[in-house]
Amino acid sequence: MRRYLNLFPDKTLDNTKQLIIEGFSSAEECLREMYRKPDIVILDYYLDVSNQISINGMDLMQEIHEKSPSTKVxxxxxxxxxxxxxxxxxxxxxxYVAKDQYYEKQLRGVITDILQVSQENPDWNEIKIKRWSYNVYGVILYILLVYFIIRICS
Known part of the structure; x- marks a missing residue:
């Protein structure tokens, strides 16, 4: 599944960027796609137990970082x-974003932070950056799947 998204209709970021969002229904499927080196992965901590392998969000995050160290989870x-x-x-x-009534707004804020820092500092993965943690709320665009991979395209 591939979706294109205008996350920032107010043009707070460079409007030449387009976000491609791909959803996956299993940890295995997500890990197979890490060769693409996505910019961002949005991952539900409590993964569906119907996955073929038993893995939680922490373990999957660590595997993602092994395969794609620059990916922001x-x-x-x-x-x-x-x-x-x-x-x-x-x-x-x-x-970390908690799903409550302000979830969509806070998740957009985290993604905006990542995109702004990456625009300002092309080598930002080599820079010690502040990590943001939010106590957030609500429902994003369509979190029907377990997690999404976001790649930034020009």
């Missing part, structure tokens, strides 16, 4: 848990 979850948030950030999540 945003973890989303239906629970707001400070201990879990700290642990995920410590182990490499770019951000």
């Amino acid at each position: 945003i973890i989303v979850s239906g629970q707001s848990n400070a201990d879990l948030t700290s642990k995920l950030i410590k182990f490499g999540a770019f951000s």
Whole structure:
């Protein structure tokens, strides 16, 4: 599944960028696509137990970083848990977003932060950057799938 998205209709970012969003229904499918080196992965912490392999969001995030170290992983979850948030950030999540009523707005904010920093600093993966953590709320565009990969295209 591939979708094109105008996440920023107010033109806060360079409007020559287009986001391509691809959804995957399993951890295996997501990992197979890591050769593409996506810019952002949005990953649900509590993965569907029907996956062929038993894996949680933390484990999958670590496998994503092994295959694509520069990919920024945003973890989303239906629970707001400070201990879990700290642990995920410590182990490499770019951000943690709780799914509540403000979820869409906060997730857009995290994605905006990533895109703005990448525009300002093309070599930003070599720069020690601040990691953002949000206690956020709501429902994004269509989180019908477990996670999405976002690639930035010119």
